[in-house]
Amino acid sequence: MTEVLYIHPESPQPRLIRQAVEVIRKGGLIAYPTDTTYALGCCIGEKNALDRLIRLRRLDKKHQFTLLCEDLSALATYAKVENPDYRLIKAHTPGPYTFILNGTTEVPRRLMDAKKRTIGIRVPNHPICQALLAEHGQPIMTSTCHLPDDEFPLTDPQDVRDFLQGQVDLVIDGGFGGVQETTVISLVDGDGPQVIREGAGPLDSIY
Template sequence: MAELLRIYEDNPNPKEVMKVIDVLKRGGLIIYPTDTVYGLGCDITNIKALEKIARIKGVKLEKSNFSFICEDLSNLSDYVKQIDTTTFKILKRALPGPYTFILPGSKSLPNPFKKRKTVGIRVPDNAIALEIVKQLGNPIVSTSIRDEDYVIEYTTDPELILEKWDNLVDIVIDGGYGGNEASTVIDLSEDQPVVLREGKGDLEIF
């Protein structure tokens, strides 16, 4: 049975946030708010939790398109090859924000992702998500709670999310109603930025 945990974005309660951290460190799964749709996440360092998410999504972990949710750009070098100044400026301009950036993966990626050439990096503009990652001390691996084919059908009500995901996750964070538009995905792994999916987020800044 999952717990529905109310956290307010304008002032995330440290006690409630630490409850989430404890669950993540024990290999639990959470559903949490972002600046787009609600996401399903786990600790990037916990292999069993990663495998659990892959099973739920019906994909092989090595071939999954999960995003890495980071607090800021400071730990990018842990997962991404050295990027040029132009790319860094794009990231700096857009983040935190409703974008997923595809970047060339480094050799120090966690084991399940070692063979990946690229990784999806997200720094959502949501105080709850960012505080969780900050207190955890490393990124969480994340995927939207609905398949991309059904973007319009995204669940936005935390109580309805709880009903559907009750037996699959440990905590559903109620951070208020979520959006129903996914992030814009931009590939920065080659010479020119390529928009792979247009979602929330202004493309004019590119």
């Protein structure tokens, strides 16, 4: 049975945020709204929750996973970043961007590309996300709530509840989400930013 919490998108209720984080800490898989689309999330080291997410989205081994972070204080723990790249990331966070970076040994191998050893880092600009991350005290492993046979990610919270019933432990209903995913920028090669996917984040300020 999938639990549903109705959390205010601008003023998240602390009691409900604590309840949602408890689900994450117990190894659960949740669906929640972000500043772009709805997303799926779980604790970084939870193998069972990650396996459920992979099956739900039918992801292959080349899928690039992302860590949702409250701010950039966790950046050095999970990723290797040069000063010019750090300035670029700082200028565009929080916001609708995912930055692909070389991961550190703190990132579980299952979350990184087997050959490239990279990880996505994202700082969202959404009160519910920020409240979840602050309460959790560490990043959340995240992936777009985009079902394999659908053209677009789920955006209507009623659809999120209906389609994910029994497949996730918790749905946070925070109102309608967007259909555009984050803009993905790779900073892996040291040759400046490379656009992997153009999405909600404007590109004119990247270059």
